Amino acid sequence: MDTLWQFVTQYGYWAVVLGGLVEGETLLILAGFAARLGHLDLPAVMAVGAFMGAASDVLLFSVGRWRGPQVLARWPQVLRYREQFNRLVARWGMLVVIGMRFMYGMRWAGPILLGMSDMPWPRFLAFNLVGASLWGFLAAGAGWMFGAAAQAMLADVHEVQGWVLGALLALALGLAAWRGWRGRVRRAAEGNEERNSGA
Numbered sequence: 001m002d003t004l005w006q007f008v009t010q011y012g013y014w015a016v017v018l019g020g021l022v023e024g025e026t027l028l029i030l031a032g033f034a035a036r037l038g039h040l041d042l043p044a045v046m047a048v049g050a051f052m053g054a055a056s057d058v059l060l061f062s063v064g065r066w067r068g069p070q071v072l073a074r075w076p077q078v079l080r081y082r083e084q085f086n087r088l089v090a091r092w093g094m095l096v097v098i099g100m101r102f103m104y105g106m107r108w109a110g111p112i113l114l115g116m117s118d119m120p121w122p123r124f125l126a127f128n129l130v131g132a133s134l135w136g137f138l139a140a141g142a143g144w145m146f147g148a149a150a151q152a153m154l155a156d157v158h159e160v161q162g163w164v165l166g167a168l169l170a171l172a173l174g175l176a177a178w179r180g181w182r183g184r185v186r187r188a189a190e191g192n193e194e195r196n197s198g199a
Contacts, residue, residue, distance in 0.1 A: 004030055008027060015031060019052075021053075029168055029172055030143060035140070036146075047136070049139065050137070056111075057110075060111035064117075072112060093127070097123075
């Protein structure tokens, strides 16, 4: 965790760029905390994180349009859910695009599957921008709010920086664990449905 914190404080907005390009809630949360301490500007952190998150999804959507089946052939378990994913998109298109970055395992696979669907480019771009903006706002805002709460309780937040960073890591790990649990529950339910339909 100290290494990530040093990375954020040393590279600033470049660390936010990396956090937006990859599944990097932890980097964005730490950048929000760094903004609370005065190292970065919070609106800039949110904007850069959202923009880079949206850009990475546009790139993955393009990959899905161009060579989606070939790319996902390496992950047959993802490709297996293509038809079910398409049904979700047909019914809940906007919500699927906005929510996919909050779903475990879908940050990378989701945009590729969307690129393989019938969703038009303009709709994807609009919904993706909304989802990325929400993600950047919530992740960076969580780090900033945590720092604000710590400052309200402590005379100098720098004195307990290690504790705060540890708590932020616990928050990020808790979020990842919750998303993983939701994904396992969903896959188990889908497996039961498949077995019942086969019977």
